[in-house]
Amino acid sequence: MGQHLLLNDTEHRDLRVSVGHGAHLGDDVMGALTFPDEFRSVQAHYPIVFRREAAGGLVPLALFGLQEGCNLFLDGDRWDATYVPLSIQRQPFLIGIAGEQRLVHVDMDHPRVRQAGAEGAPLFDEQGGPTAHLERVRSVLLALHDGVDATPAFIEALQRLALLEAFFLDVRLDDGSLNRLAGFHTINEERLGALDGAALERLAGDGHLLPIYMVLASMSRFRDLIERTNRRRAAPR
Template sequence: MSQTTLLDNVNHHDLKIITEHGARFGDNVNQVLTFPSEYADVHREYPILFHRDSASGDYQSIALLGLARDENLFLDESGWDANYVPAVIARGPFLIGLHGDSGEPMIHVDMDSPRVNRSQGQAVFLTHGGHSPYLSRISEILQRIHRGVAGSADMFAAFTACDLIEPVKLELQLNDNERYIIDHFSTISGERMAALTGAQLESLNRQGYLQLAFYVLASLGNTPQLIERKNRRSVAMVS
């Protein structure tokens, strides 16, 4: 149960946030939502897959972090082992909420988060009430998420119109006795991408979606890295 409230520099003047990563902060997840606005960074580290909501039929993007339930292969004793932390994780206890009748997006904070306290971590506000450098960075992350949420539907509509989305089944063989099958996801079809007409390519490029489709395709090249991380972790547990 979260206690989400509008962030302000009076009630939260001395608020501090623990920014390290660990299972106790809920970081031990095998997938996390990701957005077109961060594909350029995410595709260098994690496989990007599409999940279709069974109720609404809408597509969402996820970054694959692990192979088993509650397994994050990028999380170790020293923290998050990657150059880029997905925005949904990096935002910590903060989120954007629509405020008042105007519906203006404003920063909210989950006061029940184990990261939130008054004694240790990064200060949210400066002594005289201004945004700390940490909060300024969080604001940029939240804006990236906000843009990504707003643009996802149009991107998936463009991909669907070009018939680019297809189911994918990843079969990952770790050793002679251990194999993982990851299905119920979709991706961009490389074959259909190659068959796009000039008009379709121009339209996708003009809308900014062509590069995003290439990012998704390229991200699948990170799948072997998951196997390597899984194998290293298994060896470490045995030893």
């Protein structure tokens, strides 16, 4: 679960956070949460799929690999894409709600957190004010919070029109191994194409039609994941 504390300039004045990327910083993950307003940026690099959570609901994910614990865009300390989803950018911070306020929390158990004297980006200046890094974190958290809040309406629209379906992907790699990706949902393009004008007009009016097309466009990125997997497996160890 982690140790989530409300960030403040008294207890955390000297706290540092590691920036950049790396497996040791928690970036070696198969995918990350995304949201409809982010789909345009995400689809340029990653497939967008939907996964059913323990509570039963579906959430959209940007896929970075074909198996758990494998991020094919992580190359040492470099993320090999021009866009990194906000749910990765926000680490190790979270947003908490207190009445009308949205407050920044920090996961003290996250590998990016560093104590006083360690290398990393400071969160507060000498006067206790927020640094530029912390201000950027706040903007990322607010955008992520608003995007995630808007996601259930998008999912409900897809389910109302029966546009979501489970899928699996069988991949034979260059080394001859057969790999199956399963446990995800995608949008049924045939059902989308069969919708009448009224249904399409409602989707467009509610702001759902563009994200749907972004999901469909992102399916072409599976080819890149397969090629990256082949290159990684062929690389000398």
